[in-house]
Amino acid sequence: MNVIMNCFQATCAATGELLPGEFAEATANQIDSACERAADAALKLREFSPERLGEFLSAVASEIQSRRTEIVARCELETGYINARVEGEFDRAAGQLNLFARLAAERPWDRVTTEPADPDRKPFPKPRMSRRFVPVGPVAVFGACNFPLAISVVGNDFVSAIATGNPVIVKSHPSHPGTCELLGDAVIEVVKRLGFPAGTFDLFHGISPDTSIRLVSHPAISAVGFTGSPQGGRALAKAVLERENPIPIFAELGSTNPVFIGRDAMAARVEAIADGFAASLRFGNGHMCTKPGVVVVHEADAESFVQATCKSFAKQPNLPMLSGPVADAFDRGIEQLQLAEDVDELFVAKRSHSDGPWHRGAHWFGMTAETAIRGGWLHSETFGPVSILVRCPDEETILRVAGEFHGSLTTTLHTEASDNDFARGWLKVSERFAGRIILNGWPTGMEIGAATQHGGPFPASLDGRSTSVGHASLERFVRPVCYQNLPENQ
The missing domain is CATH 3.40.309.10 (Aldehyde Dehydrogenase; Chain A, domain 2)
Known part of the structure; x- marks a missing residue:
């Protein structure tokens, strides 16, 4: 990539030549404004039905399909991947969007446990207790350099966060900013067309580590999804821990896969x-x-x-x-x-x-x-x-x-x-x-389903109890709440 003042250009991986388009480093004001919009959207999204969240993800899948030719062409240039590789990853991304659209409506993550009240219990009455899961709030997403479609702007972190009712702010990957912007434009179009809150989704660019640190340090951000190097993941984790209110970070970092x-x-x-x-x-x-x-x-x-x-x-x-x-x-x-x-x-x-x-x-x-x-x-x-x-x-x-x-x-x-x-x-x-x-198989190529586990002890990921791919990834961006003495219909 080539940096021009506060802008940079992407590079053709096959030739090393600069590609058309300049991408501006996000300013502090832009990041703060995006986080504030996301905080506002988080409250509004709690009023949206599971079916509407599913409709949103389905609409994003349709929208990127309508822009497929342009997205695939730019992705090939920025990554050097052969056409079949990019087309296959595009299908995976679209399929993942439609899968999580269904899961958004089914809500498999929303496991409710209820204990009935017992007012006659001695020596103290027993209250009615109900435990369920709620969205965590705005999620900051950092996509992978090696999966510019399926683990990126509309990738695994995006679908699991949206499906559980959380706004998403994506920091594009500097190796393929053009691909990220095309995908981001598709999501923004769906936000407008379906009447979702403006802060449901935001995307900005940056090559400076300070840009990423500022995003995860903002008090409105409630969780982080990251796929990248151990050095990058550790830097974000350090920033998260140093916040006044530390938040969970789900980071996939590295693996030798013996x-x-x-x-x-x-x-x-x-x-x-x-x-x-x-x-x-x-x-x-x-x-x-x-x-x-x-x-x-x-x-x-x-x-x-x-x-x-x-x-x-x-x-x-x-x-x-x-x-x-x-x-x-x-x-x-x-x-x-x-x-x-x-x-x-x-x-x-x-x-x-x-x-x-x-x-x-x-x-x-x-x-x-x-x-x-x-x-x-x-x-x-x-x-x-x-x-x-x-x-x-x-x-x-x-x-x-x-x-x-x-x-x-x-x-x-x-x-x-x-x-x-x-x-x-x-x-x-x-x-x-x-x-x-x-x-008797090989680790590359991974089925996305209810039993998928993509994560492991460090350095594979920061939290080996979670998965970044598959149905169970929905559990990362929700948290349990116990309700005591609330009526059954609340």
Whole structure:
């Protein structure tokens, strides 16, 4: 991106060229005004029926569909994603809007528990008690750089906040501000057309950390939804804790998503596992929070697996990274691995003369279990198409490596029935650190449903008890209230 005074421009990820349009850094007055409008809207939205909230989300889905061509085209330019990838994410975003429109009307989060009164109880009468959930209030949302449609302006935080009756203020991602603005314009159109309060939704731009800090520090903001780097999430969490009235922050930060491969599974289908791993690592060019960043194998199986995987990597083209800063960070991460002791270079994609400045391909490094543990590589996430292979002398060491992980969105085991004894031991360890446990599959690609869990112990997220995707995400932006002695119809 290029900064011009208080404005900046987006960059074409495939070529590095500046894209049309300038985006102004939000001023303090603009942020404060948006927060005040949201506080006013929060009170008004409590009077809206669940059906109207659902109608709003459905209307947003229809509105972005009517603007699909323009949104997809801009998103391709700003991210470098291929058309099929963007079209697929658009469908996910639209589907998520329609799903949560239904959930808004059904209100599965509004679990009411009632205890009847007992005026004759001795020695004291028992009051009537009722516990239910209410919206928290205005929610500040920070979208992900890698999901500009489905985890962004109209993404998972937006749908769960609106479905539960909360206004939303989005700080656009500076890597794709044009895409964010197109989506934001669609939401604003629906706000006006359906007669919702003006503060139901706001969007502003910014590249300065101070802009984000000011938003989450405003007393009207009642909760925060964030997807991004551990550094960014920690900075916002610190600001939230330092408020006069601290608020909840739901932040997804980072994950290496370890994959473990049983010996019999490797013997039975090494090529299929290798192809699956290569495809999963390169999905979205490694820009996935669920990317398989660590693979753990028995050292006796390593050679055949490496050979099969490198064949798959060699067939894959280099693709653009999401932005210049992301490409630079990727290069720094690769350099650290290349300079580290006892780390083997298994595969490094060669640059082509037709590649743009940010094009990168698969990078793969190998090491022993002791090196991985001692060097902290099990927890070292480099955003992009890079992974490490950890070689273990026996199954006991594999389980010891599993025990070193302290927080991950996912973990995966490839196994055969004959590996069951090992699998049972692995499962006990994995339940301690992972939010989603996968058997004979791959972590990229995620079903959105009632059982979805996208979150885990730190650093996967700041609150491992919540999910940022799926039906249960509705529970993040409500809080319980007990009503004592209120009439039944209140």
